[in-house]
Amino acid sequence: MENNEQIASFETSDASESRFVNERRSNVKSDLIEITEDKLENILLKHLKKMGTRKGWLAPLGLFISVVLANVSAAFTEKFGIPANTWEAVFILAAIGSGIWLVASLIAMWLNWKESTTDFLICQIKDSEQE
Template sequence: MLDDNSNTNSFISSQSSPYRHDEGDNRFVRNHRSNVQSDLIEITEDKLEVILIKHIEKLNIRDSWISPSSMLVAIITAKTTATFNDSFGLSAAVWETIFVLSGIFSAIWLIRNLCLIGINWKSSDLSSLICRIKNSQETTGTKETK
């Protein structure tokens, strides 16, 4: 029984596999391209943590337009459709003024956040994160180390 297993194993290992790349076997492989060269990046854990925290903050800025724009839409809708009445000890004019001032505040908040998004857009993408981790600066296809 041991001889049968050893004969089977030697038979299997002697046959060429269709998945193995032999120099003379071009039946299945038209071109062989190797893309295994890579850069090694060494970085300390605390430095990487600081870089990632800053990057997450910049990513969060990208979504900062949602709250002020939602608030502005709600205030504009309420202002255009509501009739203000005296309630809670405040007159109708005071309620209307509160809504107008809230709308102005929301519009300023939205404009500010849109400006921050525009300023931070390029620095919050993946290639920028990799450059900060590498501590390098990409310029026209060449890499310069700081």
């Protein structure tokens, strides 16, 4: 019903205004949202954290790939007085740690997916339920 009302609210005018314009339509009806500055700032700060989870998996993925490739392709030798086996163990632990970080980031992204959209932000600002 609301869409029909919006369609009916279009205004038209004839081409007498300009020789290049056949028809003019106006659809400027919109909702007005009033909110205090501190409440808007609070909503935006919370939303920015959730938006960060959408790309938060990129850093652990890059680190995981780098460490795994280094571990697979490297021939570890004794450096700085540290034996080769210790270097290999450090890289294996780094791969495990970055893998856990990657899985945790992917889970966080999945859990916050709907809350990190622009529509959700607008609903938060309007203080209404998401449709």
